[in-house]
Amino acid sequence: MEQQTIIKVRDLSKKFGSFEAVKDVSFTVHKGDVFGFLGPNGAGKSTTIRCLLSLISPDNGTIELFGKSLHKNRSEILANIGSIIEKPDFYKYLSAQKNLEIFARISGANVSKKEILKMLDFVGLGNRAKHKVKGFSHGMKQRLGIAQTLLHQPELIILDEPTTGLDPQGIIEIRNLILRLKNEQNKTILLSSHQLSEIELIANRMVIINQGKSIVEGSVEELLNSEETIVRVEIDGIEPAMDLIRSKFNPKELTQTSSKEAEVLLSKSRVPDLTKELVLAGFTIHAIEPKRKLEDYFIKTIQS
Numbered sequence: 001m002e003q004q005t006i007i008k009v010r011d012l013s014k015k016f017g018s019f020e021a022v023k024d025v026s027f028t029v030h031k032g033d034v035f036g037f038l039g040p041n042g043a044g045k046s047t048t049i050r051c052l053l054s055l056i057s058p059d060n061g062t063i064e065l066f067g068k069s070l071h072k073n074r075s076e077i078l079a080n081i082g083s084i085i086e087k088p089d090f091y092k093y094l095s096a097q098k099n100l101e102i103f104a105r106i107s108g109a110n111v112s113k114k115e116i117l118k119m120l121d122f123v124g125l126g127n128r129a130k131h132k133v134k135g136f137s138h139g140m141k142q143r144l145g146i147a148q149t150l151l152h153q154p155e156l157i158i159l160d161e162p163t164t165g166l167d168p169q170g171i172i173e174i175r176n177l178i179l180r181l182k183n184e185q186n187k188t189i190l191l192s193s194h195q196l197s198e199i200e201l202i203a204n205r206m207v208i209i210n211q212g213k214s215i216v217e218g219s220v221e222e223l224l225n226s227e228e229t230i231v232r233v234e235i236d237g238i239e240p241a242m243d244l245i246r247s248k249f250n251p252k253e254l255t256q257t258s259s260k261e262a263e264v265l266l267s268k269s270r271v272p273d274l275t276k277e278l279v280l281a282g283f284t285i286h287a288i289e290p291k292r293k294l295e296d297y298f299i300k301t302i303q304s
Ligand SMILES: Nc1ncnc2c1ncn2[C@@H]1O[C@H](COP(=O)(O)OP(=O)(O)OP(=O)(O)O)[C@@H](O)[C@H]1O
Pocket: 016, 019, 021, 039, 040, 041, 042, 043, 044, 045, 046, 047, 048, 161, 194
């Protein structure tokens, strides 16, 4: 069965004055994805998300949501999206339940008290429904924010850096909640983050963006477990070792990274042979360390 496309962004660009915050960004999110939108601070994630939510207009490119042009079907599309793009704001002297009732009324969603209690329960705030938001932790407010995004039963949830500023327990709670949104409520989720470890744990697909450009897109599993790996070798006499690697392995990439170190791109299955050849040739080896390609991609994007 063909996968339904929920978000299709093509060649999106946005300038602020002469500064290009987003340059030709493209990616596709399928129904049921927890899609990781990964990039260092300032990469252009929030700008792209603001374009998706029609809060700002792109200069170039196309955005399709649920198979329709955002430009031409704005209100219909936005009615099917729930989002948290900044810290959610609440009436702090009112209870969690009252806040959701007010937001439901404002958004025109017809939600019963019982359903609101169910949503609070879903986000782990069932026993706090009557408590004033004033006493809530940052993590609890974030979860209440997620309950708020669910009020109008959207198909797509967009969360911009939802774990920023949370303590480790709060991060775990949000992570689990995102997975339950996918598994129990069949939501599609776009989640931005500047941490690979965060995306790796919950997303099934991802795009890495840096300096406004999309660098790589694909299944997290494939990107993490790619058959090819970058091997860092640290050896006394790196230049002759590189000559040997070149002649025996003919690698796609081989780069000297310091006076003792080089990085070589090899298929994973050849790493034992690489070790064997270098040992047999009598080199003093300090390290042979396969690195995951995705981490390398990400580290390179942050450093550039
Ligand atoms: N309204 C604006 N006017 C001028 N520059 C802006 C504006 N909004 C964003 N920028 C700049 O565009 C670049 C991308 O910002 P954006 O907020 O999209 O990045 P980000 O990936 O979401 O990072 P962060 O997590 O730090 O918010 C940054 O250099 C930022 O300073």
